[in-house]
Amino acid sequence: MLRTLLLLLLLANAAVFAWTHGWLDPLVPPPGSTEREPARLAAQVNADAVRVVPASPRGAQQEAAPRAATRCLEIGPFGLVDAAQAEATLEAAGLAAGTWERDLREPGQMWLRVPRADAVLRERLQALAAGAPVLAAGFKPCSGVS
16 A cells, blocks of 8 residues: 555656656646747747837936936835824825825835925925924835835
């Protein structure tokens, strides 16, 4: 009984080994076979039409200017009660409700994010954070998401 079980396990291991190494390719394609070079090359559409163009210094400056003008700021993490107080503080300061958005990254922790803060709004938020205890952590650039 145990010999039969051991023999079956050895055969199963040998079959999996042969499958993963592509020895059974005509019958069963190996895992990740679509990621190999011949399949990737065959899947390309008009690959010869792709041209790599170096960025011009003028174009890089034009693209960097709008990003510097507005950027994402966030503050947190807050508990749900503190987040409500922070939102009330932002509303009392005259910021419209659509200016910021809630970001729930983990259960029970909320971040407040201002996705488009220009220079004037950034200064206003920093001054507001200095005067409000619930916003004492200060606004920082958004991490990972812009």
